[in-house]
Amino acid sequence: MKPEIKDQLRAIVGEANFSDKLIDLVSYSSDASQHLHRPEAAVWATTAEQVQAIVRLANQEAFPVTVRGAGTGLSGLSVPAQGGLVLDLSRMDQILDISITDRAVVVQPGVIYADLDNALAPHGYFFPPDPGSSKVCTLGGNVATNAGGVKGAKYGTTRDYVLGLTVVLGDGSIMRTGNRAMKSVSGFDLVRLFVGSEGVLGIVTEIILKINPKPRATATTLAVFDDLEDAGRAVSGVMAGGVVPSVLEILGRETLKAINQNTELNLPEADAMLLAETDGYTQGEADYQMERVVEQFTAHHAREVKQAESAAQAAELWKARKSCVPVLARLRPSFILEDITVPISQVAPTLRGVQDIAARHQVQIATFGHAGDGNLHPQIIYDAADHDESERVEAAVHDLFQLAVDLGGTLTGEHGIGLSKAPYMEMEHDPAAMKLMRSIKRVCDPNNILNPGKMALDG
């Protein structure tokens, strides 16, 4: 990047919001994935107009712009794959309005999920997606990745809550689309075109989100299964049983083993454990639904069913689930956390398929995930410095995606395509869909300056 361009960037955002120091550029080379690429400069923008000026400059001088929130992405979405500029939006962190009456909030993209959650709690409302990284991730990142979490089966994902956006498009124009109204069928659904678009179509500078009243009662139950097939059938049974649990998580044998080796939780070692939560405004409603869930657990031969009698007991049951990622990450130097998603009926075949893939390629894969919406997280733990093992991991990853697609599913339920899954896009999407995505990319970002190299759109 020429010094004159850096001067122009300094002029746009101010000296304090520009850096080309090595320490910053190294920090901005990575996110929570294993991808690495160093940018040439970084800026913190604080207004839509600054973002617009930066995008215009990037078009003029032909340098890539990669937007970043908290950098918690697991697929390399905010890694500047082709260098250029990292545009950090974390200082656009204002909650602009909370309107309980409109059931809507207006936020800047750098607001942290947990900060919005804390601001809404006194009103008894919440923004439901609740991604795993909720304590640190930004709402702009949630929008860019259509973030989801443990409550997806009942509450959906970010997509279901975005009412309006202000976006700086790749050509430098500013577009407002959507508003605070709960419903609209006015023109194409541009809002949802940008939700999950990973910063390749435009840069979101303001977000209007729908919020929900928080349920007041929950019921929590854990069940242990000796047979994976039974656990899979229990998942299908629950989801077809006439209620929608707010949580239905699964932990596979490898995950349970790893947790026991690294914590004092003393979980039963079995093929699978299911954790269910139901909710409602009344305890009777939560309990009614949990009875239906437990019926299915029992009908499908759960070895053990533990119902929480108190919030403290529920928290105890949750501990195992919450320890998965850190415990597994600690076992070996490197990990890849996938999030293939399949039709609910295919949860058991998928879990079995993952075991087969691990055996075939001699890699260690522990699986857990959101069984209630078919979103499974096979976590591959390995040593990236071991060339031979890395090659086997790569082959296993390929087979995981093939498994999901063969079973009627998708490469990713919540982590996005980014760099990690770009090579597999055509495994899932037919030529007409790929062509349409690439055309939309060209329309929004004619010079391909926004997050180039992602989502297989350059082909």
Next chain:
Amino acid sequence: MKPEIKDQLRAIVGEANFSDKLIDLVSYSSDASQHLHRPEAAVWATTAEQVQAIVRLANQEAFPVTVRGAGTGLSGLSVPAQGGLVLDLSRMDQILDISITDRAVVVQPGVIYADLDNALAPHGYFFPPDPGSSKVCTLGGNVATNAGGVKGAKYGTTRDYVLGLTVVLGDGSIMRTGNRAMKSVSGFDLVRLFVGSEGVLGIVTEIILKINPKPRATATTLAVFDDLEDAGRAVSGVMAGGVVPSVLEILGRETLKAINQNTELNLPEADAMLLAETDGYTQGEADYQMERVVEQFTAHHAREVKQAESAAQAAELWKARKSCVPVLARLRPSFILEDITVPISQVAPTLRGVQDIAARHQVQIATFGHAGDGNLHPQIIYDAADHDESERVEAAVHDLFQLAVDLGGTLTGEHGIGLSKAPYMEMEHDPAAMKLMRSIKRVCDPNNILNPGKMALDG
């Protein structure tokens, strides 16, 4: 249309599925709006391949193709504004799969909403949008218009339930996008780009829908308000009160008066009536929520609050709401049913604004609608043969849209843009959004053969 083209169409769909008889062409000139334009031929397609062949022929011979389901659209979406061919999909009426285990159904676009509802009922599941025309409208039409209904505030609209689509694009390619998995963030959200796209981007030939378990308990209450402001504040109060009613409908004074003049219902004549329904798996849950609703009705000075003690009483309370459209339509020779949608806090100002507009232009407007999601239906009743009155109606319609946009809302919550609202698109959407929509149209349908003249995309 040249005879050779008609022969080619006959060859594609078979003689029995082609018509250029006057009676058919006249039938296909209109939908449930006041727009009229006669096509030159009509076909009933029964496979995606036939649709593809028709679209290819249309590109080659440059004739417009307007897709049609049941023709219940209120904005002229399926009126062949530039002649050419009407492509009727009502014979693609197969429910291809019901998988309760996957929480999904696969249907052809010509399946009638009520037929799916009946097929799901024995399983205790439903497809929630429930548009007013549910007894006759098709699911393809629901997708094309992102159909919604009385339960939008709690259950959302069609958009929230479409998991996957097979689409014949304007260039004649067949695209499959999405699948039975509950979640996906794999590439752009092409599914939702086509939901609500009114047949201008592609022709949907297969649909995968998410379904929900049906609530088992409901509570129903009606409240009467002497003061419109109070009713508006009650709506805001309910929606901010920590629960989401499954129904929160409003009927304005003019509507109540018209119902009383034309039925034996003997409704109280007041500024506004609200009808609320809550639901759950348990009666306790429905009742708890209704207590919160009634608290708000009472706090905002409802003159009368009637809670249904039985299903029969609830049905009685529903009668008034269900009679609105037919009763009002009977009063004068013509009607226009609008569906402006505003932030929930703006329901009262909107109702007042509608009264002002009626007075200013000396036209008769009766309003009712889905107050819980801010979606109001001002129904203008008039005589289209009266030129002077028609001009006043046109001016009033303009002002209704301006009112909605000024209050932070949208032209249409569920009826779509079509022909009726095309002239007002730029009132709501900024130049960047209009440009993007037009570019997407060109990408999907380069020769503008699909439903041309709609949604202000030709500009």
